[in-house]
Amino acid sequence: MIPPIPxxxxxxxxxxxxxxxxxxxxxxxxxGPKLGEFETAFAAYCGTRHAVACSSGTTGLHLLVRxxxxxxxxxxxxxxxxxxxxxxxxxxxxxxxVFADIDPHTWNIxxxxxxxxxxxxxxxxxxxxxxGQVADMNAIRAVAQRHGLRVIEDSCEALGSRYHxxxxxxLGDAGVFGFYPNKQLTTxxxxxxxxxxxxxxxxxxxxxxxxxxxxxxxxxxxxxxxNYRLSDINCALGLAQLRRIGEIIAQxxxxxxxxxxxxADQPRVVLQRIDAAVEMSxxxxxxxxxxxxxxxxxxxxxxxxxxxxxxxxxxxxxxHLQPFYVERFGYxxxxxxxxxxxxxxxxxxxFHHELSAGDVDRVVAELSDAMSQLRTRR
Numbered sequence: 001m002i003p004p005i006p007x008x009x010x011x012x013x014x015x016x017x018x019x020x021x022x023x024x025x026x027x028x029x030x031x032g033p034k035l036g037e038f039e040t041a042f043a044a045y046c047g048t049r050h051a052v053a054c055s056s057g058t059t060g061l062h063l064l065v066r067x068x069x070x071x072x073x074x075x076x077x078x079x080x081x082x083x084x085x086x087x088x089x090x091x092x093x094x095x096x097x098v099f100a101d102i103d104p105h106t107w108n109i110x111x112x113x114x115x116x117x118x119x120x121x122x123x124x125x126x127x128x129x130x131x132g133q134v135a136d137m138n139a140i141r142a143v144a145q146r147h148g149l150r151v152i153e154d155s156c157e158a159l160g161s162r163y164h165x166x167x168x169x170x171l172g173d174a175g176v177f178g179f180y181p182n183k184q185l186t187t188x189x190x191x192x193x194x195x196x197x198x199x200x201x202x203x204x205x206x207x208x209x210x211x212x213x214x215x216x217x218x219x220x221x222x223x224x225x226x227n228y229r230l231s232d233i234n235c236a237l238g239l240a241q242l243r244r245i246g247e248i249i250a251q252x253x254x255x256x257x258x259x260x261x262x263x264a265d266q267p268r269v270v271l272q273r274i275d276a277a278v279e280m281s282x283x284x285x286x287x288x289x290x291x292x293x294x295x296x297x298x299x300x301x302x303x304x305x306x307x308x309x310x311x312x313x314x315x316x317x318x319x320h321l322q323p324f325y326v327e328r329f330g331y332x333x334x335x336x337x338x339x340x341x342x343x344x345x346x347x348x349x350x351f352h353h354e355l356s357a358g359d360v361d362r363v364v365a366e367l368s369d370a371m372s373q374l375r376t377r378r
Contacts, residue, residue: 007311057178160281
């Protein structure tokens with residue numbers, strides 16, 4: 001029997017296991033020395049003055065929205081083609097996410113549409129570095145500067161990517177990374193805020209720890225906060241991963257290059273266009289089926305791939321068409337047509353460091369066969 005090929009797999013070695021075990025042999029399981037070590041090393045990697053570890057990319061986004069004073073009656077512009085947290089973080093503070101459609105080639109928020117979405121209530125923009133490709137940050141920052149808006153860069157999928165030579169996450173007022181097991185770097189669960197703004201970093205550190213100040217007592221809470229801490233166990237795992245990040249990114253780049261080579265001449269598959277300014281660190285490998293395929297066709301292809309042992313998924317579903325967004329804001333199909341056309345045809349293929357050239361060949365052959373069989377049945 002041919003073994004299945006999983007969609008994702010974390011890149012862990014004995015070094016990560018040893019790092020976690022070493023912390024377990026101490027009394028410092030949370031708020032210990034590994035937290036500061038991880039933050040310092042991460043800030044140095046991104047080239048920012050501050051890094052603030054937190055329990056997930058989602059909580060990092062929430063902390064930044066709150067730290068920037070965004071609240072009820074405010075609006076924040078973001079993309080509808082993303083994981084839902086990049087919009088939900090705005091709702092968490094009672095503000096309204098306002099969507100701008102995406103570029104049909106890069107699949108990132110279309111910077112030209114950001115300006116058209118600005119109203120007197122707009123306070124910030126949250127561009128998302130989709131699948132590891134940094135958004136058009138020069139254009140977005142220019143719009144934000146003209147209108148006095150803050151920029152929170154959602155780089156949860158882009159650790160290691162660079163834009164005009166600068167690290168993803170370090171291009172706005174603040175950035176956020178996520179460390180779920182399918183990310184370039186994993187801490188199991190976790191996230192990191194990066195910023196050069198000392199006040200933002202201070203507020204985020206306080207709010208992640210129940211509103212305590214750095215030098216205050218354990219039962220002193222100057223402001224409302226949350227338990228968004230990242231344990232030293234997670235931080236030790238992250239430190240070990242960060243020491244290997246160049247190797248990890250190179251392994252993922254090798255697999256992405258194999259896919260792009262095998263799929264380059266496939267007329268029924270569209271690849272994400274990588275902007276010339278971007279040095280890509282790959283999070284997942286997603287293809288878009290050609291326009292001849294419908295959303296139902298895509299779903300049938302996913303079923304067939306899974307039946308053949310190929311891990312796969314759609315990536316992403318439009319945020320504005322999630323049921324609670326439809327119920328709350330009245331969004332309807334057709335509101336953001338580029339996002340909807342791309343999302344209806346996405347297929348995430350297996351993507352992790354252990355994939356061989358033979359594995360990639362098998363995945364591409366199964367995808368081609370699934371598309372051909374669907375076409376033949378017509």
